Amino acid sequence: MKVLICDSGILINLSLNGLLDILEKLKKDWNGKILITEQVKYETIDRPLNILRFKLGALRIESLLTKEIIELPSSLNISNEEIKRKTKELLEIANHSYKAKEGWVNIVSEGEVSCIAIGSILKEKGHEVIIATDERTIRLLFEDPKTLEKIMSKHLHQQVQFVAPYTNYSQKFNFIRTSEIVYVAYKKGLLGIENKQALDAALYATKFKGAAITFEEIEALKKI
Amino acid sequence: MEEKKHVGEVIQNAIKALQNFNSQNLKELSNQTIHSASLKQDSGSITLAVLIYTLSKIIERNDHLKVKNWNKLSKKIVQWLELSKDALEKNNLEKYEEHLKEARKTLSQISPNLKEYIKEVLRKAEINKASRIYEHGISMEKTAQLLGITQWELADYLGTKRIEEGYSTFDIKKRARIALEFFS
Numbered sequence: 001m002k003v004l005i006c007d008s009g010i011l012i013n014l015s016l017n018g019l020l021d022i023l024e025k026l027k028k029d030w031n032g033k034i035l036i037t038e039q040v041k042y043e044t045i046d047r048p049l050n051i052l053r054f055k056l057g058a059l060r061i062e063s064l065l066t067k068e069i070i071e072l073p074s075s076l077n078i079s080n081e082e083i084k085r086k087t088k089e090l091l092e093i094a095n096h097s098y099k100a101k102e103g104w105v106n107i108v109s110e111g112e113v114s115c116i117a118i119g120s121i122l123k124e125k126g127h128e129v130i131i132a133t134d135e136r137t138i139r140l141l142f143e144d145p146k147t148l149e150k151i152m153s154k155h156l157h158q159q160v161q162f163v164a165p166y167t168n169y170s171q172k173f174n175f176i177r178t179s180e181i182v183y184v185a186y187k188k189g190l191l192g193i194e195n196k197q198a199l200d201a202a203l204y205a206t207k208f209k210g211a212a213i214t215f216e217e218i219e220a221l222k223k224i
Numbered sequence: 225m226e227e228k229k230h231v232g233e234v235i236q237n238a239i240k241a242l243q244n245f246n247s248q249n250l251k252e253l254s255n256q257t258i259h260s261a262s263l264k265q266d267s268g269s270i271t272l273a274v275l276i277y278t279l280s281k282i283i284e285r286n287d288h289l290k291v292k293n294w295n296k297l298s299k300k301i302v303q304w305l306e307l308s309k310d311a312l313e314k315n316n317l318e319k320y321e322e323h324l325k326e327a328r329k330t331l332s333q334i335s336p337n338l339k340e341y342i343k344e345v346l347r348k349a350e351i352n353k354a355s356r357i358y359e360h361g362i363s364m365e366k367t368a369q370l371l372g373i374t375q376w377e378l379a380d381y382l383g384t385k386r387i388e389e390g391y392s393t394f395d396i397k398k399r400a401r402i403a404l405e406f407f408s
Binding site: 107 | 360364394406
């Protein structure tokens with residue numbers, strides 16, 4: 001089965017841009033599941049429900065969960081304990097990947113890594129997985145860890161060293177961002193805006209709400 | 225050891241800048257603490273960065289002139305900063321963090337008519353510092369956690385900033401194709 005795993009940033013981005021309905025439309029004629037972990041649910045629903053500024057956004061995301069547009073891992077019989085165990089293991093590795101003069105640099109947190117953990121579990125079970133994340137750090141960690149080393153060294157004004165992980169952590173994942181989700185929606189005619197500039201506007205909107213995408217990438221996407 | 229010395233110097237210079245109403249210096253000193261905050265991720269470095277940045281904003285906007293007892297308040301903040309520096313030199317990190325928190329508390333207990341405003345400046349300072357830590361390569365969630373803010377606030381703010389994202393790690397056409405095929 002195809003499974004799209006969404007991290008918090010994706011749902012927050014779509015919500016802040018009023019584009020959450022894209023997920024509903026994409027899901028309609030697609031034989032796959034959109035999953036979020038408990039940690040992502042906390043950050044996108046439970047916590048903002050108590051913050052007036054973000055309450056509406058949280059309610060909209062909660063509604064997607066109620067309608068089973070997005071689902072929890074239990075829908076694929078994966079227990080929270082299993083995810084927690086895997087998350088802990090991966091978190092330990094990820095936060096022991098970059099070494100500065102003062103010691104290891106903690107670069108990622110539980111929520112982000114829980115998406116990788118569930119991805120890893122599902123891949124082992126034979127599912128086709130894509131991880132949707134707007135996060136620059138987690139993507140670089142998997143796709144180009146040396147570039148993350150350069151960024152950290154540059155900003156911390158010291159040589160930070162990427163230390164090759166000590167376990168089999170090189171599992172390959174495909175990553176997409178909110179920008180690519182919007183792109184797919186546009187290509188499928190699901191964006192709901194009949195205007196030539198709709199793609200341009202939607203792609204930039206995703207960038208301005210936290211998607212780590214370059215201006216050049218957006219221009220390239222528009223030309224495909 | 226070196227880092228501790230550096231933080232001590234930052235506190236000393238921040239005291240001077242505060243006494244001289246030098247907002248630019250305060251801002252620069254706040255940025256200097258970000259390296260330490262990104263690396264050590266201790267609450268002391270983070271409180272210090274937010275506190276100094278908030279003070280820089282208050283002085284930059286001449287808001288201190290609106291505070292009747294600013295001199296008294298400023299002296300109190302200086303006292304807490306000096307105590308935190310002493311604690312740091314004595315390697316008493318618990319006291320160091322405690323004194324910095326007291327300095328922040330002093331600031332937030334400003335006159336009632338400015339209380340809400342200062343709270344907002346402190347909040348914005350937290351988000352600003354979070355964006356700087358994110359720039360250093362720390363993930364969004366981790367950064368939000370360190371500063372005690374939500375990812376919603378951070379995502380909203382990051383979009384308005386020109387954070388260096390110029391790292392195309394993967395061919396965009398290939399990524400788009402993968403996404404399209406996945407949803408076919």
